[in-house]
Amino acid sequence: MEYFTSFFQNIKDKLTNPFFGTLIIVLILHHPQFWYSLFNFDKGVNLRQKVEYLSKLGAKEFTSEAIIYDILCTLFFVFVGYLIVVGTRSLSLWIEYRIMPIITKIIASENLVMREEYNEVVKDRNEYSEKYEEQRNAVRIMSKDFDELSSDANNKISLINNLQSQITTLNNSLSLEKSNSNKWKMDAESSERIVQDLRASNESLSDINDRLKSINENFLEFFFGNLDANVDPVVLVQLALLKIRELRTENLWQTFLTAAHEITNDNIIDIDAISLMVERKLVVTDNEDENTVKLSIMGGFLWKNRENLSEDTPYN
Known part of the structure; x- marks a missing residue:
């Protein structure tokens, strides 16, 4: 079947x-004749005659x-x-x-528009909407970053002004002590007591000089380190704030501390940390020996102030 x-x-x-x-x-x-003859024969024609006739006709037609x-x-x-x-x-x-x-x-020209025109308008609208949202987000981020940097810079500038005010006060005290010292020197021959007071004043003056020198050194060491005299300290502070923000955003603050500690102690172990800091201009090659690395000015500034820039400070 x-x-x-x-x-x-x-x-x-x-x-x-x-x-x-x-x-x-x-x-x-x-070949209509062949197909007609296939189904139509005269009466009295037998099968043998039919086959012979069809064979001859087929040989002729086909x-x-x-x-x-x-x-x-x-x-x-x-x-x-x-x-x-x-x-x-x-x-x-x-x-x-x-x-x-x-x-x-x-x-219906007033009620219909071509599909191509409609799709083009929709595409343009979507592109403009996306660009508008991207610009708005970029403006928000930049405004937020600017406000944070301005606040941090104002805090540092205020601290610098306070330290400068202390230095001015100490200078005034030093000037006063120098004036008293000169007066005591003029009266030294007239009284032993004045001589003793003068010696005490000299000792006090020496102590004040040491304190002033220490404050000046701490001030310069704290804010400028080995900074070139031509670099604006306010600019350095702002650049340092930006670099700190960059390191903490990339979770590389501890990596920097590790690299700086190894360079300071001449015991370099973490090569990857050193390479990352070289890429960020915090570690440079020594001019005298290309195989020796050292902290850059910015790197030294951050390392010397690491205690004031710990993870819980409001810089991130």
Whole structure:
């Protein structure tokens, strides 16, 4: 049963195939006499006579030239058929997507717009909206960073002003002590007590000088370290604040402390930490020895003030 089903299914597939179906029609049209004779014979003609007649007629009708001609005609008709299908499909699409939009635009021009125009407008609107949001976010971030840096810079400037005020006070005290010392020197010959007071004043003056020198050294060491005299200290403080913020944002503050500690103690172990600090200009190569590294001016400034720039300070 399956054999017959497969056989008839194969015949059906061949008949529905464009080439074979067209070939059958061409054979029928080019050889009508053979097909007519196949089903119509005169009465009294036996089977043997029918077979002989059909054999002679088939040999005459189905020659090699005739079969080739039939196949070429079939290919031509199939090609023409496909051209007709493609042409009708192209015409249908052209009318649907070219003619109909023009007619629709003419008839209802006030209520309709082309889909391409609509999509372009929507695309432009979305792009402008995204750019607007990006600009707003960038402005917020920059404004926040500026406020934080301004606040930190004002705090440092206030501290510098306080230290300068203390230095001025000590200078005034020093000037006063010097004036008293001169007065005591003038009266030294007249009284032993004045001599003793003068010695005490000299000792006090020496102590004040030491204190002033210590305060000056601490002030310069705290804020400037080995800083070049041409560098503005306020600018250094602001740059230091920016560098601290950068290190803490990248979680490299402890890495910097490790690298600076190793360089200071001439015991370099963590090469990766040194490389990271070289990339950030906090560690530089010694001019006399390229294999030796040292802290840059900014790196030395941060290292010397590390106790004032611990993790709990409000710089991050």
